Amino acid sequence: MLDSPSARILYMDDDAGLRRLLQKRLERAGYAVDTVADGEHGLAMVEGGSYEVVFVDHAMPGLGGLEVLRALQSRKQCPPVVMVTGIGSEQLAVAAMKEGAADYLVKDCEARYLDLLPAVIEKAVAQRHAEEALQAGQQEARRFSERLTTLHEVTNELTRAGNFDELCLAAVELGRSRLGFERLGLWFIGSDSTEAIGAFGVDEEGGIRDERGQHLKVSPESALGRLFRREALSELRREDPLLNDMGAPVGSGDHAVAGLWDGEKIVGCLCLDNLLTGESITERDRELLVLYASALGHLCTRKRTEAERERLATAIEQVPDTIVITDPAGTIQYVNPAFTRITGYSREEAIGENPRLLKSGQHDEDFYRELWDTLGRGEVWSGEFVNRRRDGTHYQEEAVLSPVREAGGSLVGYVAVKRDVTHERRVQKELEEQNRLATVGQLAAGIAHEFNNLLTGMMGTAQLMQIQDRLSARAEQRVAVIYEQGQRAARLISQLLDFSRKSVLVRLRPLDLVGLVRESAGLIRQRLPANVSLSIDTALRECLANADVTQVERVLENVTANAIHALRGGGELRIGVSRLTVTSEDDAPAVGMAPGNWVALSVQDNGVGMPGAVVERMFEPFYTTKDVGQGSGLGLAQVYGIVQQHQGAIQVQSAPGKGTTLTVYLPAYQVAADAQETAEPPPAEPVTLLVVEHEPRILQVLRDMLAGLGYEVLTAADDAQAAGVYDDNAERVQAAVLGVGVPGPAGWKLLQSLRLRDPSLHAVAVTGYPLREDSPSLQEPGVAAWVQTPTTMKALHDAVGKAVAARKAAAT
Known part of the structure; x- marks a missing residue:
């Protein structure tokens, strides 16, 4: 029995008795039956109604059964037709079947054929449904085949994408426009299976949305979560929550996901839903989505690999370090621009050659033997080369050489990454030399200071002998030799001080x-x-x-x-x-x-x-x-x-x-010249000086030289004694002459103490450590001048004159 008890049946027969008999029998069986007496009315009834099965009598006035059958078969949609005849003719049966009859029924005298009607109806309807299903399947198969062809075309078109982002955008656009996917989104696995990173997708209005940089938390129970954990390669869910690119719900409906499979792993997914139209996503849609995702997975991985290779190639081309790649025999296969810039060899000159073209002759055979032994063991070699440029000049470079092996472990070549350290090594060497010379300079300065003190006593005594004593000509000659040799020694010491950077005052x-x-x-x-x-x-x-x-x-x-x-x-x-x-x-x-x-x-x-x-x-x-x-x-x-x-x-x-x-x-000169220095006139009246020096011989010579110049000299051997002498003679002392061993804060403590008593007091510093003109020591309050030992009586006289003049100026 048909699923619907009210299924409608149409019976065409010019015999009114048979029509009533058949109608009653089928109605008792649960069918709704319409009857007509001729073919013309029967065709009109079919045109205006919907019937599950149509019974047509072969012999009717007007249009006969076969003519009615032909008319019905010409319609786009025709219900199953059963030919009914009182003549059991095989020829008629064949003719009816050829015209499209679903079955052939012979009226018998006992009307037993009426008992067969329900079975005939069931058979005709089942056959009709089977035909429709077959047609629908064939139509769906043709449509799916067409979509597969389109998928192939789309895949070919995607291979022409310029880069990874262009590929992702085109995949969404073509999936929507060419493959018929409604709301499609492309996502990639993030740091783990609980994170998805967006690319492009169709928004809630049907437009393309840039979703790059969007990060979504993926629920483990979601279809996406199961796919990212590889529990399924695809999934279709009904009445599933539908989300936007921010992960917020925007509705519910059909939702399909398919993994982007690149042949080794799932790298992302395609998401499809029916938010925009509500049309169901079919299994065929899901199957096509899986195929599309698989093709896209391979393309995405390939584009990413190409992009990585392009970035690597760009980086290699732009890095300042030399990169050389050789085959297993050592023949150069590739050099980057830095190689050309540093060595002077063009790429064409280098490729096909052996790296030995850079040999400088600075390394022996043991050096190269150790290098190749290391590489032969499959290890990385690092060290420094002195190589030769194309123009013959040498340069130094740090190098790291490594074997390159394919996935199976076979050696395919070597790569060398080398950095030009010529400048660095020169700087390092010069700095080491400067540090070494600075150490020597410190020693030389100390020695020079001590010798200056000795020369001060020797030369000062010689000067005093020349101006004060009555000497024989022979003695004067000898004293002159002493003084001249002292001057020569002083010049040598001056050279030592120049080397130690502690020479006489530098006037810039x-x-x-x-x-x-x-x-x-x-x-x-x-x-x-x-x-x-x-x-x-x-x-x-x-x-x-x-x-x-x-x-x-x-x-x-x-x-x-x-x-x-x-x-x-x-x-x-x-x-x-x-x-x-x-x-x-x-x-x-x-x-x-x-x-x-x-x-x-x-x-x-x-x-x-x-x-x-x-x-x-x-x-x-x-x-x-x-x-x-x-x-x-x-x-x-x-x-x-x-x-x-x-x-x-x-x-x-x-x-x-x-x-x-x-x-x-x-x-280069940058600033204006300093003010010109003016010499101070010698004192016109007797001047009392306080001379402080811890070296007894130097103190004696300074006292005698200043006394010889007409000064009244008070002496002290240390700070404590100097303070006492000054306190006893404060009203008389007009300037101080201080021996300073090492210029600095400690050397000026006495001067500061004396200036607390008399702020106008100024001093002359005497030291074996000369100063630069801009030295902070010369800016110390109260320092009017300085004298480097060994000195002359004139230099002492000029310096004391400055100190006395400074005191007078400060007192007015």
Whole structure:
């Protein structure tokens, strides 16, 4: 029996009795039956009604059964038709079946055929439903096949996406427009299975929404949670909460998810719902979504890999370090631009060659054997190379060399990452040299101070003997020799102090190096052998440095002297002056040059040159390569110290047989010149001085020298004694002469104590540690002047005059 008891049946027959009989029989069986007497009315009834089965008598007036059958079959939708006839003709049955009859029923005299009617109806309806189902399946299959074809086209189109983001955007747009997915979203797994990271999706109004950067917490019970945990590759849920890109509910309905499978893992998912139309998501939709997600998973991973490779390639191309890739035989396969910039070899010149083209000859066979043994064990080798550029110059680089193996473990080549450390090593070496020389300088300064004290006593006594005693001519000659030798010793000590950066007062002034060089050229030429020429190399009319003219003259004198010595076999001496601007310390030609404006004084010779070992030690005190008696070994040490005092730098370029260029860099003049110093006139009336010095011999010499100049001298050997002497003679003392061992706060404690008693009192500082003109010690209140030992009576007289004048000025 049909599922619906009110199923309608139409019976066409010109026999009214049979029509009533059949109608009653079927109505008792639960069917609703309409009957007509001819084919024309029957067709009209079918046109206006809906029937499950139509019975047509073969022999009717007007339109016969076959004609009615043909008319019904011409309709788009025709119910099953059963041909009824009183003639049991096989030929008629075949004809009816060919015209589309669902069945053929023969009327018998006993009307037994009426008992068959329910079964015939059931059979016809079942057959009709089967045909419809088959047609629907075929139609769905054709439609799904078409969607698969479209999926293939879409996938091909997605492969042309320029980058990962373009791929994600196109996947959502094409999934909606071409594949018929309603509200589609693309999400990726975050740090773990409880987080989803957005890409693009369809919003609640049907537009495309940029959801990049959105992070959603994924519930473990949700379809997305099950998929991210790989408990399912896809899932379709009905009446599921539908969410927006923020995770907020926007409705409920069908919700399907499918994992983005890249062949190894799930990297994300496609989410589909029916929020916009409410149309059900079918199993076919879910199957297509799975196929789309799988294809997209592969594409996403490939695009991400391509992007990573592009980023890596871009980074390799832009890193400042050299990167070289070789095959297992060591043949270069790739070099980055840094290699070209550092080595001078183009990419075309390097590829196909062996890295040995960079060999400098500075490493022995053991060095390379250890390198290859390390790589042969599959280990990473790290160390430093001295390599040779294309132009023949050498450079140093830190290198890390590593074997490269494929997934199966087979060796496919080697990669070297190397950093040019030439500048760093030069800076490191120069800093070490500066530190070493500074240590030597500290020692030299201490020795010089002690010798200055000794010379003060010796030379002061000699001066007193010359002006006070009546000596024989022979004795006067001997005293003169003592004084002259003392002066010579003092000059040597001055050179030591220059090296230790504690030389005599540095008076920084605007100094025109061009003018200085041109003025000095005449004196330099007088010292040149006949086979040596001199040229001045500068296009500048003026080049101002912030420097002490006397000390720069010493620098030029000492450097040219060494250059002339290197030109014993003849040649050319060139002196250059130039300006330069340093933008960064890395670009500076020498260590210690801060960014700013500089001037350069260079002395170049094409003489014998020096090996590296000599260059490393050339600024050490008493180091010399000259023969005995041709030099003290202090000239270049003095140059080094003077340049350091000026906050300058020195660069030396030399090689045996290629000559030497020594360049001195000094800060360019920036500020106005200091006020001119005015000499104080000597005192016109007797002056009482307090002289304090802890060295008895120095104290005695200072007392005698000042007394010889006409001063009344009070002496003290320490601070406590000095305070007592001053208190006893406060009204008489007009100035103090203080021996200061090491300038600094401790050296001025006595002066501060005395100035508490008389604020107008000023002092002369006597020390073996000279000061710069801008030294804080010279700014100490009450210090009017200073004198470096060994000193002369005139220098003492001038300094005391300044102290007395300062007291008078402070008292008025």
